[in-house]
Amino acid sequence: MGYTLNFNLIWRNFDKLWGGLLLSLELAVISIAIGIVIGLLLAVWYVSAGRVVRTVIAGYVEFIRNVPLILLVYLVFYGLPTVIDVAYSAQTSFVATLSLYSGAYLVEVFRSGLEAVPRGQIDAGKAIGLTPWQRLLHVRLPTMLRITLPALSNTFISLFKDTSVASVISVPELTYGAQWINFNTFRIVEVYLVVTAMYLFTGYALLYALRLVERRFRVAH
């Protein structure tokens, strides 16, 4: 023991952490936005498709969910460029990976939401003469979104935490900033205390904001 906390070097390098946090949030927001598009398209396709399409979509979902994120990150960043002739930055590579990753989780969320839309609502839509497209756009999707909001918020928070894996391919997000300070100043306990507080504060602030949105759109029981 006998360790004396000294936060001076952390504050002097705080720009590494602050910039890192902003980049973490940016990575999370972009990946989730793309993931939502993937999730919505595949979920809508899944519930109306035949067996072959369903098997392919389920295969994508199960594959992503059962493989460690760090391996997917390596595979896309170090593996993929050896077989296809494209060049991309670590950041682009990570966004692509986390988008595919969040897409797989969100397909599941949206699919179960679509299946939970009460049959009577769809029938009512038919009865007032809506086309299938209109039923999807004005009846099924809005109801599904309200049903899935709590699951969506939880997915958001966990994806924000998953951005820490980007540090393994040297994307300068928050965890990378922490490691940089760890290796350059050796104020180890201090930097991880500060970073823990930053992740906790941001995560719970996000959660609180999302809970407010949920309350605004809650489905009446």
Next chain:
Amino acid sequence: MLGQIAYALPFLAQGFAVTLWVSLLVVALSLVAGVMMGVGLVYGPAPLRWVVRIFSDTIRGIPILVLIFFVYYGLPAVGIHLESFWAAVLALTLFKTAQVIEYLRGAVGSIPKGQSEASMAIGLTFRQRLAYVIFPQAFRRFLPPWINGVTDAVKGSALVSLLGITDLMHAINQVIGRTYEAMPLYILGAVIYFAVNYALSLASRRLERRFSFIRE
């Protein structure tokens, strides 16, 4: 190319054994710690409940990678020296314990209050109530999410590669370092992780169906 990979297979198998060993340790240790702390959270006095609540919310609120670095680099700084293997197991166990606490709280919370009251009425002690009334019923609610969570432990164990522990993930990266066959090896690794975790999630789904006669 195939020859090189075949040559590396025994090495990868060793790494895979480490992955399984880490996962097993984490799952077993976190089960014990999580059930004890979960009971503390549900039945303990207020200060104990606060401590467990803060522990669980803090651990679940930070990325597992940060926790691993904190334990690995932080403990030696305060004079506690653990081998990197045990530092990794400790960090992953802390993370998993927080999950087990929540599974237990959910499972025990789903048992109607009347069960507890009835067992008090017939004069069972606290331990008897838990052992004969609450746990047997809570068990079937606890099991499916817990088994499903074992896949998180297997996936999380891939992060120990960052501490230089030669698990499957690290073994794959080392073989790639020598052979430059990145894509086939990453795909092979993905297939192995997938096989283990998919089998686990099938087992959890089957159990869930097995216990589906339970109604709220």
